[in-house]
Amino acid sequence: MAIGSSLSRVFPLGSRVNDLGRLEIGGCDTIELAREFGTPAYVVAEDDLRSRARAYLQAAAETGQEDFGVVFASKAFPCTAVLSLFAEEGLWCDVASEGELHLALAAGFAPERIVVHGNAKSLAELAMALRAGVGLIVIDNFDEIDRLRDLLAGEPRGAEPQQVLLRITPDVKGETHEKISTGQADSKFGFSMIDVPEAVRRVAEVHGLALRGFHAHIGSQLLDLDPFRREVAEFGKLAARIPGLDVWDLGGGLGVRYVAGRESPPEIEEYVATLVDAVRGSGSPRRLLIEPGRSLTANGCVTLYTVESVKRNVSTWVAVDGGMSDNLRPMLYGARYEAHVADRLGGSVSCVLAGKHCESGDVIVAEAHLDDPRAGDVIVTPATGAYCYAMGNNYNGVLRAPVVFCKDGDARLVVRRDSLEDLTARDVR
Numbered sequence: 001m002a003i004g005s006s007l008s009r010v011f012p013l014g015s016r017v018n019d020l021g022r023l024e025i026g027g028c029d030t031i032e033l034a035r036e037f038g039t040p041a042y043v044v045a046e047d048d049l050r051s052r053a054r055a056y057l058q059a060a061a062e063t064g065q066e067d068f069g070v071v072f073a074s075k076a077f078p079c080t081a082v083l084s085l086f087a088e089e090g091l092w093c094d095v096a097s098e099g100e101l102h103l104a105l106a107a108g109f110a111p112e113r114i115v116v117h118g119n120a121k122s123l124a125e126l127a128m129a130l131r132a133g134v135g136l137i138v139i140d141n142f143d144e145i146d147r148l149r150d151l152l153a154g155e156p157r158g159a160e161p162q163q164v165l166l167r168i169t170p171d172v173k174g175e176t177h178e179k180i181s182t183g184q185a186d187s188k189f190g191f192s193m194i195d196v197p198e199a200v201r202r203v204a205e206v207h208g209l210a211l212r213g214f215h216a217h218i219g220s221q222l223l224d225l226d227p228f229r230r231e232v233a234e235f236g237k238l239a240a241r242i243p244g245l246d247v248w249d250l251g252g253g254l255g256v257r258y259v260a261g262r263e264s265p266p267e268i269e270e271y272v273a274t275l276v277d278a279v280r281g282s283g284s285p286r287r288l289l290i291e292p293g294r295s296l297t298a299n300g301c302v303t304l305y306t307v308e309s310v311k312r313n314v315s316t317w318v319a320v321d322g323g324m325s326d327n328l329r330p331m332l333y334g335a336r337y338e339a340h341v342a343d344r345l346g347g348s349v350s351c352v353l354a355g356k357h358c359e360s361g362d363v364i365v366a367e368a369h370l371d372d373p374r375a376g377d378v379i380v381t382p383a384t385g386a387y388c389y390a391m392g393n394n395y396n397g398v399l400r401a402p403v404v405f406c407k408d409g410d411a412r413l414v415v416r417r418d419s420l421e422d423l424t425a426r427d428v429r
């Protein structure tokens with residue numbers, strides 16, 4: 001790719017090819033980054049994350065909906081530095097385990113801006129949420145109502161009741177991979193619509209809980225806005241049947257670009273405006289919440305690898321020093337990415353970009369096109385900021401990758417690479 005040519009929107013905002021023909025992220029030369037921090041490494045353009053957070057907040061403000069919270073779904077990139085950045089930008093945070101709650105608090109989110117999720121919350125998790133004074137607990141099932149009742153009976157709180165929402169399964173299905181589709185009637189998440197009146201009644205009986213409204217999350221990587229409209233319509237029907245519940249949390253789900261020219265997701269502004277239009281046509285909640293994850297972080301990050309070997313076994317196999325331990329998505333959902341040699345973007349050699357793990361399925365990009373790949377080359381895969389670090393693991397004893405923040409030409413390490421000692425740190429002898 002020619003120097004100065006504009007990069008596709010798969011890359012972080014502000015990325016460019018510098019005078020040496022090398023990819024720059026956040027003003028930092030990726031070849032230099034690979035040298036300084038090693039590979040694999042997640043490289044985040046800090047300004048990209050900030051500008052997406054601001055785009056959400058600006059879009060929310062422009063709708064005129066007064067009480068509108070943008071809640072970062074922390075599962076997308078549960079790294080303290082990322083969470084702190086979004087806390088600074090004024091977002092809320094959603095968590096789905098005690099670990100994520102711990103991270104959100106450590107990152108500086110005010111407890112009242114934390115929303116607690118989970119379809120199988122443990123007693124310990126619920127107790128931690130109550131003690132922390134989180135803003136909302138999203139109740140998923142009848143057993144959870146009983147657990148909260150027991151906990152509240154055992155641990156008297158101050159005058160303020162715990163505010164809760166009910167998670168519903170609105171029977172709305174968007175087009176996405178079945179493993180990340182959650183709004184269908186037969187889902188493991190939330191109350192079936194027919195059970196909602198009973199759930200409302202049961203929560204009302206629990207002293208110390210205040211039911212404020214409903215939550216749904218219909219799925220992830222949705223590229224079409226229509227399912228969101230249908231979701232809102234279901235909220236409207238509920239609101240008509242069960243008045244007085246005026247917090248609507250519509251979940252996340254907006255899709256992103258992974259491969260140039262393949263996905264064309266709606267812009268953040270269009271998504272937010274569409275939701276609010278639909279809400280106005282269906283009811284008048286006092287507070288509106290949305291929970292973007294992927295669309296805040298995916299495109300703000302790239303992963304750097306080093307090529308260890310290139311060989312020809314029918315296909316050309318380019319093997320790098322990471323794979324399913326830093327990006328499980330291709331194996332989990334057949335997710336597709338693009339790849340480039342960091343100092344020779346573009347290219348026409350058809351090859352398989354394979355990981356280093358002992359599974360044939362450990363393939364990062366099945367149909368990559370690289371410029372004459374050779375051992376020692378630095379490879380970049382864009383759009384790895386969502387659900388990659390989050391699912392990082394030590395398969396084959398591989399050390400989990402560091403996270404590097406880049407801004408205006410300065411790079412700082414925010415999560416170090418695992419050490420060999422980390423691999424034995426949990427052993428009990």
Ligand SMILES: Cc1ncc(COP(=O)(O)O)c(C=O)c1O
Pocket residue numbers: 073075076094117217219220221251252253254291292293294295
């Ligand atoms: C409850 C909830 N909210 C929000 C999200 C974020 O979804 P996305 O990353 O697609 O925006 C998820 C993702 O699984 C979720 O389960």
